[in-house]
Amino acid sequence: MKIEANDKDIRDVFKLGYFKIPRFQRPYSWEKDEVENFWNDITKNNSPEYFIGSMVVYQDSKPYFGIVDGQQRLTTITLVLSAIRDAFIHLNQDDLAKGVHQYVEQPNIDNKNEFVLHSETSFPYLQNHIQSYKEQKIDLEVGSEEQKLKNAFELITKKLTEFAGLQEVTSLQLELMPTDKDPLSLLKRLRDKILSLKLVFIQLDNEDDAYLIFETLNARGRDLKSSDLVKNLLLKTIKNNSVSIDRPKQAWVSLVNKFDDIGETDALDNFILHYWISKQSYCTEKELFSKVKEHITSMEKADALLSDFENYGKLYCKMLHPNFFDWDNNEGSQSIKDSLIALNRFKVKQQSSFVLAALAAYEKKLFSLKVLKLTLKRVEYFHFIFNAITSQRSSGHIVSTYSKNAIKLSKANTSDEANIVVKELFKTLSSKIPHYEEFEVKFLELIFLKSRTKDRNIIKYCLNRLLPNTTSCFDIRSDALTIEHIVPQSDTNLSPELIGSIGNLLLVDQSTNAEKLRDKCLNDKLDYLRKSNYPLENNFLTDQFDGKAGSIEKRTKEIAKYLFENSRVS
Incomplete structure (x- = not known):
């Protein structure tokens, strides 16, 4: 591997040729703090040659370079130069604007203008909205990858406006201002300071060396994620055979x-x-990453993995955000959706590998809708007891158990094989269920008050499970229901812990909560609910419930017993 390293300033670098951000690189990722820190460094430093680190590139074909390291800084410098150019345009200084613009866009050997910095991931926003000279700009919708560029450019423009005092300046006022403190002089000094920034310019021979350096930089503490490295590995291994479209890269972008x-x-x-x-x-x-790297021994394996990512990615997104997707309006599909929502509310990820495999098994028709529904319901109920209520310590054994059975499920070829895997899993999980006594103690600690809302989602989940699938008294959708205190929070005869416990709570629709039950005494509330066909028996609200400490504690324990008995994995 041949490596050349030289000190250069930005003026020299931008005149070397054209720089592209390769397919394995991630999009622009700087947030507000990083942009502000960079701005402060270059504006407040008085040194004529300020060092900003290194830049690693490889020669593609003269005069084109691929960027291995330094794309965030180079992109930000391009944003600053574009903002300075726009400021000169604002002051009707077209010659100065065009002078700066030559570091953003310059003619190639065919005398066709070409942007010095090429970025495919942010195309066409960066090119059309930021890099282009004024007459070329068009309105564009900002995508998610471009949003950080937009935020950075707007922040830099704001900082530049304040720095040079451009808020109300016109060309006539400019002529009356003293030299050296006028906006024009400030902009020129900033321009010169940007172009004088120093860096170590490290050049490699080819793209293969670039992939290797990319991984090495990460191993030595660079801020790269697993996904960055996996992307790098896949795009390195899968050679693109199309001139018009980079299919592997498009597949990754789609993911x-x-x-x-x-x-x-x-x-x-x-x-x-x-x-x-x-x-x-x-x-x-x-x-x-090391596991993935061991697995990718050929282009065919890399291609298959990338294809699998796309298929499983859709299922994973459905698992993360069930409400984002359309579901069939039948009991089975709605139950699956509810289980996925519940697992997200429990804030657990231990089950993710198996749930993903179960969704894939249904896609491959190894599971019927009924089997998938029951499987996810069992997973949901296990984590309700194990995590949501008893807060068991996260166990590597649980994660590895899920993984082992997920792998078996992924390899299953028939429904019988898939069903055997599910039975084995729940046999293992059933042995991990805490005893009822521990469950009850933790259940009795759940509180919902105006001043204590931490348990709100779990309490809503518990109360929602007491409701039948349909009821004539209100909209049964759990997201439309609110928690009602049977004995009001203003009551001074009971402790806050009792008033906020599940034994004193039920779910009603918002209208019933805010209008029908508001300010009513206990007997009037229960009478109204009874006449409205509210499922009082399902909610363990009998005629003996008197709103006193004993009946609230009794109801809390009855609900706890019911939920535990109906959540045990078998």
């Missing part, structure tokens, strides 16, 4: 977009881990 669409951009690493331990082998997040 990223799935997570962007549901607002879970950061979930990609979790997906890859849960996919891996559901199909290949159990490992930790730290071991993941």
Whole structure:
């Protein structure tokens, strides 16, 4: 591997040729703090040659370079130069604007203008909205990958406006201002300071060396995620054979977009881990990349893995955000959706590999809708007891058990084989269920008051399970229901712990809560609910319930017993 390293300033770098952000690189990722820190560094430093680190590139074909390391800084510098150019345009200084613009866009050997920095992931927003000179700009919708670029450019423009005092300046006022403190002089000094920024320019011979350096930089503490490394490995291994479209890269972008669409951009690493331990082998997040790397021994394996990512990615997104997707309006589909929502509310991920495998088994027709519904319901009920109520310590054994059975399920070829795997899993999980006494103690500690809302979602889940599938008194949809205190929170005869306990709570629709039951005494509330066909018996609200401490405690324990008995895995 041949490596050349030289000191250069930004002026020299931008005149070397054209720089592209390769297919294995992630999009622009700097947030507000990083942009502000960079701005403060370059504006407040008085040194004529300020060092900003290194830049690693490889020669593609002269005069084109691929960027291995430094794309965040180079992109941000391009944003700053574009903002300075726009400021000169604002001041009607077209010559100065065009002078700066030559570092953003310059003619190639065919005398066709070409942007110095090429970025495929942010195309066409970066090119049309930021890099382009004024007459070329068009209105564009900002995608999720471009949003950080937009935020950074707007922040830099705001900072530049304040720095140079451009808020109300016109060209006439400019002529009357003293030199050296006028906006024009400030902009020129900033321009010169940007172009004088120093870096170590490290050049490699070819793209294969670039992939190797990319991994090495990560191993030495660079801030790269597992997904960055897996993307790098896949795109390195799968050679693109099309001139018009980079199919492997488009497949990866399609995967990223799935997570962007549901607002879970950061979930990609979790997906890859849960996919891996559901199909290949159990490992930790730290071991993941090395496992993937061992697996990718050919282009065919890399291609198959990328294809699998796309198929399983859709299922994982459905698992993360069930409400984002359309579901058939039947009891089975709605039950599956409810189980996925419940698991998200419990904030557990131990089961993710198996749930992903179960959804895939249904897609492959190894599970019927009924079997999938019962399987997910059992997983939901296990974690209701194990995590949501008794808060058992996270166990590697639970995760590895799920992984082992997920892998078996992924390899199953018939419905019988798939059903055997499910039975084995729940036999293991049933041995992990805490005793009822522990469950009851923790259940009695659940509280919902205006001042104590931490348990709200779990309490709503518990109360919702007491309701029948249909009722004539109100809208049964759990997201439309609110928690009502039977004995009001203003009552001073009971302790706050009793008033906020499940024994004093029930679910009603918002209208009933706010209008029909408001300010009513206990007997009037129960009478109204009885006449409205509210399922009082399902909610353990009998005629003996008097709203006193004894009846509230009794009802709490009855609900606890019912939920525990109807949640045990078998």
